[in-house]
Amino acid sequence: MAYIPTPVTVVSGMTVDGPVAMVVGSFVSVSLDPPLIGFFVTHGSMSWPALQQAHRLGVSALASHHDDLARKLSRRAPDRFARAHWHYEEGMPPFIRDAVVTLTCRVESVTPAGDHRFVLCHVESLASDTSAPGMVFHDRAFAQPGPVTARRTPARVSYLTPLETTD
Ligand SMILES: Cc1cc2nc3c(=O)[nH]c(=O)nc-3n(C[C@H](O)[C@H](O)[C@H](O)COP(=O)(O)O)c2cc1C
Numbered sequence: 802m803a804y805i806p807t808p809v810t811v812v813s814g815m816t817v818d819g820p821v822a823m824v825v826g827s828f829v830s831v832s833l834d835p836p837l838i839g840f841f842v843t844h845g846s847m848s849w850p851a852l853q854q855a856h857r858l859g860v861s862a863l864a865s866h867h868d869d870l871a872r873k874l875s876r877r878a879p880d881r882f883a884r885a886h887w888h889y890e891e892g893m894p895p896f897i898r899d900a901v902v903t904l905t906c907r908v909e910s911v912t913p914a915g916d917h918r919f920v921l922c923h924v925e926s927l928a929s930d931t932s933a934p935g936m937v938f939h940d941r942a943f944a945q946p947g948p949v950t951a952r953r954t955p956a957r958v959s960y961l962t963p964l965e966t967t968d
Pocket of ligand 1: 809823824825826827828840841842843845846847848849874875876877938
């Protein structure tokens with residue numbers, strides 16, 4: 802599965818104790834009409850019970866320049882989101898600043914799926930900023946998508962540019 806590229810999104814919510822968020826690679830667009838998205842949450846997640854209390858959830862799809870942030874968020878440290886650049890707006894979930902796509906949604910259903918649960922959400926609003934490329938997770942590394950240059954390369958076709966590791 803590590804060789805199947807996934808998006809890097811942050812699912813966030815505002816609770817009485819402040820913002821809660823987790824990195825989610827299983828984000829999927831489910832339906833346009835009605836507008837539905839979904840993602841899978843592991844049963845071991847400590848963040849999900851708090852996120853589920855939030856009135857609305859936010860999803861921020863990270864841009865390639867968020868690589869430092871993505872590495873920080875991947876750690877299990879409880880304060881991993883403390884230095885994230887949040888965008889706050891009254892009545893809205895917090896978003897990661899300069900994300901490629903941000904959307905707000907409400908949880909419609911939560912379905913058990915093995916050691917995960919599938920969370921289906923109704924999208925209420927969506928915005929995009931295409932000034933920077935999005936980020937993907939591939940082969941256990943953060944990368945940015947690029948054009949496929951050679952169509953008939955036999956063994957390995959490299960179409961992802963690894964993002965430099967700074968730590
Ligand atoms: C690139 C990436 C993608 C991830 N995707 C998911 C995911 O789809 N679902 C999930 O439950 N956890 C995913 N995780 C792990 C969570 O972000 C988080 O580390 C885990 O839920 C433990 O933190 P928590 O106990 O605070 O929830 C992903 C982590 C990374 C770095």
